[in-house]
Amino acid sequence: MSKQTLSFQAEVAQLLHLVTHSLYSNPEIFVRELISNASDACDKLRFEALDTPALYEDAPNLEVRVSFDKDARTLTIADNGIGMSAQEAIDHLGTIAKSGTKDFMGKLTGDQKQDAQLIGQFGVGFYSGFIVADKITVESRRAGLPANEGVRWVSGGSGDFQVEPIDRPARGTSVILHLRADAEEYLNAWKLKSVIAKYSDHISLPILMEKEEWKDGELLTPGDENGGRQPGGMVKTGEWEAVNKASALWTRPKKDITDEQYQEFYKAISHDHEAPLTWAHNRVEGNTEYTQLLYIPAKAPFDLWNRDKKAGIKLYVKRVFIMDDAEALMPSYLRFVKGVIDSSDLPLNVSRELLQESRDVRAIREGSTKRVLSMLEDLAKHDRHDAAANADGVTDVVDADDKAKEGKYSQFYAEFGAVLKEGLGEDFGNRERLAKLLRFASTSSDTASVSFADYKARMKEGQEAIYYITADTLAAAKNSPQLEVFKKKGIEVLLMTDRVDEWALNYLQDFDGTPLQSVAKGAVDLGKLQDEAEKKATEEAAEAFKPLLAKLKEALKDKAEDVRVTSRLVDSPACLVVQDDGMSTQLARMLKQAGQQAPQSKPVLEVNPEHPLVKKLDGSVHFNDLANILFDQALLAEGGLPDDPAAYVRRVNALLV
Incomplete structure (x- = not known):
């Protein structure tokens, strides 16, 4: 290979512009990133050498060396790890895999310190060197290649880079940073040691720096102890020492x-x-x-x-x-x-x-x-303790460790609660432990802070199930017509709004012996919470409405599997439910949105016999239009859309006129 000049991948050029012009508020991260890369290179050599011990050549002790030259204004971070061939240098330093820069750019917030911390997350840590350098030289040879197949890569951080072959007896990589004038603080052993201790003390390889010792200045007049002296200073001794603990x-x-x-x-x-x-x-x-x-x-x-x-x-x-x-x-x-x-x-x-x-x-x-x-149970225990203390107005004395955990489970659950629910279907052995860690909003709390245990402790006397509803949003769940009778009787209902809820609850039929019951599935049955007078009134209404229900079934035969009278509604004229063993309309919508085939099923329309609109149906000349509007409004109320929105609008407009 002869010396050649190549252009950066477009995304790398964009990244370099960002690094050199924006990420300057926390420049020392470049030390962390380059040492991390050097450590990774040594790890890769150790792994490949399991099958090919000859890759160690004559240097079995892996290490990272940090050195600087004040006169040349260079800082070098070198390792004796796996190294790079010429083509690998072109590939690894000139391109970024999987559009990492696009993801990086999209994550930027405008907070320079925070943005700078993100740089390693996207596999672009090498380019952080341009935060402090106006030129970077990389010299490398891959383990196992002959000495004359080394490579030198040089770039000023603009649009291109040069690659040329060199002789390099030692395997591994040296990254030489030509520091800008405003970055000379990194030509100081104390500064470098403090940054390494802060970011890289955990590295299991020794990070070596050359020892320095104080040397007095020379006499201006030899032999005259009373004469003036040139300034003294720190001088390198030629010995190398580890500046990290070098243990995992x-x-x-x-x-x-x-x-x-x-x-x-x-x-x-x-x-x-x-x-x-x-x-x-x-x-x-x-x-x-x-x-x-x-x-x-x-x-x-x-x-x-x-x-x-x-x-x-x-x-x-x-x-x-x-x-x-x-x-x-x-x-x-x-x-x-x-x-x-x-x-x-x-x-x-x-x-x-x-x-x-x-x-x-x-x-x-x-x-x-x-x-x-x-760990999660420990965090949750402290959140529960806080809630109990706030409820009775008493705050117990807690130690500093307990105090530090306060509120952390709520923070965790807001970030990862939806992922944790996947465990109900994936981890049968820990299902009960996971169920205790779940939190939900409810008709008593807008925040996801109610556990199944909390709910059970508040259940009404005679209540035999844990009631819940799933919906696309918290507002849709709170305002669902299916909750009306539960609100009237003061029965708490869990509000589940994560997309994973429908799937996860298929694997959780009960909690601590109490069955879970969706309020949107099957006929409402409040058991002992519903008195005999209410049950009798519902039965009488169903009998009286038989002719009307038959007409509704006929008018909605293409949309509804059945039409029946319900006691679950108080203010709304109608709602949609599915059979106990059926797929909820929300889950069917989610599958459809994901491009998957949902089972063909029709919901059940339940009507409120006391609502004026339902009473007006009987004998109306607009019966079919009213029946379809009733169904479509029930669908809208639970977050769905009519199959033919234009037809719905025409029917409503006709009745308004």
């Missing part, structure tokens, strides 16, 4: 790790700029031995619902990095959990396929799932 954070005793260190480690592995809500660090012993350090984030990632996104835990075996996103170690409904699992039992050459089949992996998955659920 999760291998240290918990008592030796501060909360700040736990939080910085989380930020490094997750590329999240916010501290986590909580974490758990445990050594598990028994038939399967492993260490787990698991975090629950404070905010949902932007791609939480992206089906193509890989999610999971970082897997290490005997402290050797094996893979990111080991999805087999955590169930899908806990895909928001971040962290590290280090196994003592798995083989070093474990693959994704083996992970799916391994008995040890199943044990780790089950243990980690239970640990996460325990």
Whole structure:
């Protein structure tokens, strides 16, 4: 290969413009990103060398070196990891896979500090070097290639870059930053050490810097101790020392790790700029031995619902990095959990396929799932304690750790509650624990703060079911005609508005022995809560309305499976329900919107015999129009749309005229 000049991918050019002109409020993140990349390169070498030990060449000790040259105004971050070939340098440094920049641009908020923290989340950390450098030189050689197949990559951060072959005896990569005049603070050992301690102390590889010692200035007049001296200064000794602890954070005793260190480690592995809500660090012993350090984030990632996104835990075996996103170690409904699992039992050459089949992996998955659920239960317990204290006006004395957890479960649930519900269908063994963690709005609370246990504690005497309704929005649920009799009798109803609710509740028939009953399914049956006089009045109305119901069935035979009198309505003329074993109209709409085939079924129209509009139907010359309007209005009230909106409008207009 000869020297050549190539253009950046359009998105990289756009990103570089953003980096050099906008993300300057927190410039030190470039140290974190470049050291993280260097550590990843060493991890990749260690992994590939499991099958090809010769890749270590004559340097088996992996490390990262940070050095600077004040005269040349350069800062170098070098590693002896896997390195890059010439083509890999072009591919990795000149393009961004999967349109990462577009996602990055779309996530920007205008808050420069927050925007800068996002940069590593999209795999574009290398370009953060241009925050402080007006030119970057990368020299690299891939492990296993001959010394004359090294590569030098150079760019000024504008529209192009140069690539040329070089001789490089050592494998690995050196990133040389030619610092701008306003970034000279990074040509200082104390400054670099403090940034490394802040962001990269957890890196399990040694991060080395050259030792410095103070040297007195030379005498201006040799031999004259009373003469003046040239200024002294720090001088490099030629010896290298580790400036980080160089041990994996999760291998240290918990008592030796501060909360700040736990939080910085989380930020490094997750590329999240916010501290986590909580974490758990445990050594598990028994038939399967492993260490787990698991975090629950404070905010949902932007791609939480992206089906193509890989999610999971970082897997290490005997402290050797094996893979990111080991999805087999955590169930899908806990895909928001971040962290590290280090196994003592798995083989070093474990693959994704083996992970799916391994008995040890199943044990780790089950243990980690239970640990996460325990963390959530602990947070939920403190939220429940706060609610109880507020209710009776008494506030107990709590320690600082308990105080720090107050309100955190509500914060978690607002971000991840909908994902947690997926576990009802995915994790049969933990279904009861998950059911206790769920929270909903209700006719007594607009916020998702009511648990099934809270609901049961408030059930009326004689109430035999937990009542709920599903809807597209909270407003639609609160104002549904199907709630009218429940409001009249003061019976609480849970309001479920997440898209996953309909699917998830198919797997939860009861809670602690009390059945769950949708108010939109089947004929209303309040059991002991409905007195005999009400039941008798409903039966008499059904008998008296038989001729009218027959006419309505005929007029609506293409829309409604049945028409019947109901006692559930108070103010509304009609509502739609489905049979006990039928698919709700909301779930049918969701399937249709997703382009999937929904079973062909028609709802049941229930009418209020006391409503003036229903009474006016009998003998009306506009019977068919009124019947169709009644049905379409019931459909609109629950968030649906008539099959023929124009026909509905024509009927209403005709009656208005």
